[in-house]
Amino acid sequence: MITDEQFIAAYNYAFDLTVNACFRQRMAAVVLNSNGKIIASGVNEYTPHWYMCVENGYRKDQTGAHCELAAIRNYCKAHNISDKDPVKFFSKCKKQDFNTIVVVRRKGGLYSLIRGNSKPCLACQGFLKKVGIKYMVYYDEKTNHFVKERVN
Numbered sequence: 822m823i824t825d826e827q828f829i830a831a832y833n834y835a836f837d838l839t840v841n842a843c844f845r846q847r848m849a850a851v852v853l854n855s856n857g858k859i860i861a862s863g864v865n866e867y868t869p870h871w872y873m874c875v876e877n878g879y880r881k882d883q884t885g886a887h888c889e890l891a892a893i894r895n896y897c898k899a900h901n902i903s904d905k906d907p908v909k910f911f912s913k914c915k916k917q918d919f920n921t922i923v924v925v926r927r928k929g930g931l932y933s934l935i936r937g938n939s940k941p942c943l944a945c946q947g948f949l950k951k952v953g954i955k956y957m958v959y960y961d962e963k964t965n966h967f968v969k970e971r972v973n
C-alpha cells in the first residue's frame with residue numbers, strides 16, 4: 822500500500838530528476854515497491870534500449886530509452902539481472918517487488934514547474950506488464966489530475 826505522502830515524495834523526486842533527461846520531452850520514472858519505497862528511477866535517455874524496437878510497438882523514429890525502460894534498466898544493473906535472454910529477464914523481473922511506477926514530465930524547459938501529460942506509451946505499458954509492475958501513476962493535463970491505473 823502506497824500512502825499519499827509516499828506518492829508525493831516519489832513525485833517530487835521524479836520531477837527533480839527530469840532535468841537529467843536527454844530528450845526534449847523531459848520525463849522521469851520512479852518505481853516503488855509494495856511498501857512505497859523508491860527502488861528504481863530513470864530518465865529518457867539516448868542510450869538505446871534493446872526492447873525499444875518496432876516489433877515491440879515503438880515507432881521507427883523512436884530511439885533511445887523511454888524513462889520507464891531506463892528505470893528498469895538501472896534497477897537491473899544494480900541487481901545483476903541480465904537482459905541477454907529476454908525470457909529469463911522477464912521472469913527474473915517478475916520476482917522483484919515492482920509495484921507502482923510514477924511517471925512525470927516537465928514541460929517548458931529546465932526551469933519550468935509545469936507538468937505535462939506523462940501517461941506511458943502503449944509499447945512501454947506492454948513492457949511494464951511483462952516486468953510485473955502492477956500500477957502506473959501519471960499526470961493528465963486535461964483533468965489536471967494524477968491518474969492511477971492498473972497496468973494491463
Ligand SMILES: [Zn+2]
Nearest residue numbers: 887941942945
Ligand atoms: Zn514509452
